[in-house]
Amino acid sequence: MITGHLQALELATLPDALRQILTLPACSLDALRAREDGRFQPEGAEWFCTIGNANTSPAAERHTEFHRDWLDIQVVLEGEEIIGFDTRNVTGQPATERKPDLFILENPQLPKEILLRSGDFVTFAPGEPHRALCCTDRPAVVRKAVFKVPASAFRR
Structure with a gap:
């Protein structure tokens, strides 16, 4: 997991594959x-990004997920959310x-949390x-960009 802010990418110590994506003008x-x-x-990119609104809710109502073939870069564009995680x-x-x-994990154990606000990202x-989209005080709308980068991009 790596976290940072889109306007301070040099501090995030991103691998080249991710830095190349997030430094694009379109990103x-x-x-x-x-x-x-x-x-x-x-055009020609192996990765893609989905942008949209989502509703946050209490952590107890959210599922815990993982992926095998794709890396996520989750960026908050508007609003805020808490993401539970483990390394x-x-x-x-x-x-x-x-x-x-x-x-979707059947018995998740997520001892850590991170609060993300506009411009913050986490991989x-x-x-x-x-476990994304957990609310801070009460449920709210958050606008996010979620990048999906194939794991194969890191095996070259």
Whole structure:
């Protein structure tokens, strides 16, 4: 897991593959905020990004997920959310595959949390469990950009 702010990328110590994505003009905070909701994928890119609104809710109502083939970069564009997480690899633990490469843990153990506000981002590598969209004080709307980067981008 790596965390940072889109306007201070040099402090995040990102691997080259992620830095190359987040330093693109189309991926600046202002550009992402101005983009319409939906999916975008630059021509020839292996990664894609989905932008849209989501509702936060109490952590007890949220599921805990992980991925095997994709790395997430989750960026808050407007609002705030808490994401529960752990840095241990949960691949192989009891989970249900709800969609391709979206595994929901049956007995999540997430001892850590991070608060994200506008411009903040966090990455989750394959196998890292995370529970996104947890509310701070009360449920609210948050606008996010979620980048999906294939794990193969890091094996070259």
